[in-house]
Amino acid sequence: MKIFIGADHRGFYLKAKIIKALAAKGFEMVDVGTDRPQKPCDYPQFSYKVGKGVVSSRGARGILVCMSGIGHSIAANRIKGVRAALCYNVKAAELSRAHNDANVLVLGAKFVSVKDIDRIIRVWLVTPFEGGRHLRRIKQIDRLTCAKRA
Numbered sequence: 001m002k003i004f005i006g007a008d009h010r011g012f013y014l015k016a017k018i019i020k021a022l023a024a025k026g027f028e029m030v031d032v033g034t035d036r037p038q039k040p041c042d043y044p045q046f047s048y049k050v051g052k053g054v055v056s057s058r059g060a061r062g063i064l065v066c067m068s069g070i071g072h073s074i075a076a077n078r079i080k081g082v083r084a085a086l087c088y089n090v091k092a093a094e095l096s097r098a099h100n101d102a103n104v105l106v107l108g109a110k111f112v113s114v115k116d117i118d119r120i121i122r123v124w125l126v127t128p129f130e131g132g133r134h135l136r137r138i139k140q141i142d143r144l145t146c147a148k149r150a
Contacts, residue, residue, distance in 0.1 A: 001125070002028040002060040004053035006046030007109075011065030012037035014109045014117065018063060021118060047075035047084075054103050055081035061125070062104035069108030076104050083138070088112050093120045097127035099134045 003022060007015035012034055019029050032049035034041050043066045050062040062084075064072040069086040076084035084104035085096030088111050096102035105124050112120065129135075 002030060002057055004030045004032060004050040004057075004060060004062040005064070006032040006050045006062075007034060007065040008043040008046060008067075009034055009037050009040050010067035011107070011109045014107065014112075014114075015063075015065045018065070018117070018121065022121070043071050044075045047072045048079065050104060051076045051079035051082040051084070055079065060103075063121070064104060064106045065109055066106075067108060067110045069106040069111070073106045076106065087120060087124065090116060090120050090123050093124040094127050097124055098130045101129040101134070101138060 005015055005019060015031070019031060023029050030053060032053065033046055043064075047064055050064055054060045054062040062076070062082075064076060064084070066072050069088075073084050073086040076082050082104055083100055083102045084106050085092070085100060085102035086106040086108065087093040087096055088108060093105065096105070102124070105121065107117070107120070
């Protein structure tokens with residue numbers, strides 16, 4: 001599976017840890033930046049690059065990291081076809097996939113326990129989408145919101 005990953009300066013070190021762990025497990029990692037942890041930068045450009053990568057690559061997923069994760073969530077969800085979920089724990093990661101078919105995982109470096117990161121990501125990657133009533137709801141979201149975004 002191809003995974004696009006991006007972070008601003010506040011998420012850089014966690015991003016590096018995630019890349020190393022997932023690459024060791026055989027995932028194809030596409031790092032869209034930042035590559036300068038010492039220089040403050042704006043997160044929306046990385047949200048955009050990850051989101052566009054995910055929607056243009058069949059079966060791909062994305063991971064975004066910043067301090068809180070809130071900004072990345074807002075920015076990524078503006079891209080048609082992206083379903084970004086801000087997850088601070090394993091249960092939220094599981095439900096974001098099972099109920100929302102999230103294709104981008106957003107992590108807040110300040111709020112996610114480092115000891116839980118590997119488990120959050122693993123659960124998020126392996127949990128299947130349940131479909132059914134959840135698919136109906138995703139289609140409603142697309143009709144109500146994404147149609148207005150080009």
